[in-house]
Amino acid sequence: MSNFILTGTPGSGKTAILRQLEIHGYAVVEEAATDVIALHHALGHREPWRDPDFIDRIVDLQRKRQLTVGPMIHRTTFFDRSPVCTLALSRHLSLAAPRPLLDEIDRVLTDHVYERTVFFVRSQGFVQATAARRISLEDSHVFEQIHEDTYRSLGFELIAVAPDRLPARVAVVEDVVEGLRRKS
Template identity: 60%
Template sequence: MPGYILTGAPGAGKTAILRHLEVDGHPVVEEAATDVIALHQALGLAEPWREPDFADRVLDLQRRRRRRAETHGAEIVFHDRSPVCTLALCRHLGLTPPSALLDEIERMTAERTVFLVRNQGFVEATAARRISFEESLVFERIHELTYREAGFDLVDVPAGPLATRVAAIKQAVDRLRAAKVRT
């Protein structure tokens, strides 16, 4: 099952792109950190990302969602973030990444192409997204460096209208798949 990861700064438009791809018929794997944050905030914990087991909780949800997507047997799956993003988040927050996270990244073999969705020039705050635009630029760079260090192939998705970004991703996937057939 070939998979492609969407990554980038908070508020860059990854989820909107994912929704568009899903409506177009592609299976998707939802982002986990935001949902872990939302659940724990609903349970009364204001800043769950400061908890020592935060990265473990995110990784656990990522794993369950990935296993669920694998049951589809689809030709192409799009992932909103990955364990490498969780590592970038640990680095951004100054947390020691759990060994299970590092092990999971080592085991990732199917999703080697990552679409780096560039920021749109602003960030809208939410209960889970409490980051300034300036901080988001730093976080975008941490994501980029973390993926490069882990040996993933990055494809840049520049800012722009949603339909243009989705079309660029689909064209890149078509090119990548065609190149793989030729080899």
């Protein structure tokens, strides 16, 4: 079983890539932050990212999803973000990383939950606003750099998925996965 992280700045096209990978037969585990935001919007809370426990909620949902699917899946799985992304988000929001987040990062690194090769989907040069995505293009570029620096600081190898047509972006991911499979 190989667990790969697919990440990138908001609006980079991650979700489209993940949907195509899912259609190609790969398992996909959904992003937690967007779901935490959507739930709190549904409960009438307009800016859940301002709550002191926002990061903890994301970490909790990420961990539950990872632990739930981990033992059940015996094939290549793509995770839409990871706790490392949550650390980058806390840095972007100028929040101290809470202990549960640091513990979760330690756990996933120690237990080798994810492959060290991470697919980093690059910005397409625009951001489509949604209820959960309220970031400007300029801020998304800042976040992209924080995100990249955070992964590199923890020793991950980033594979850039450049802006291109969807089939070409998916092919980059599948070609790297196939190459890694042949090496092992």
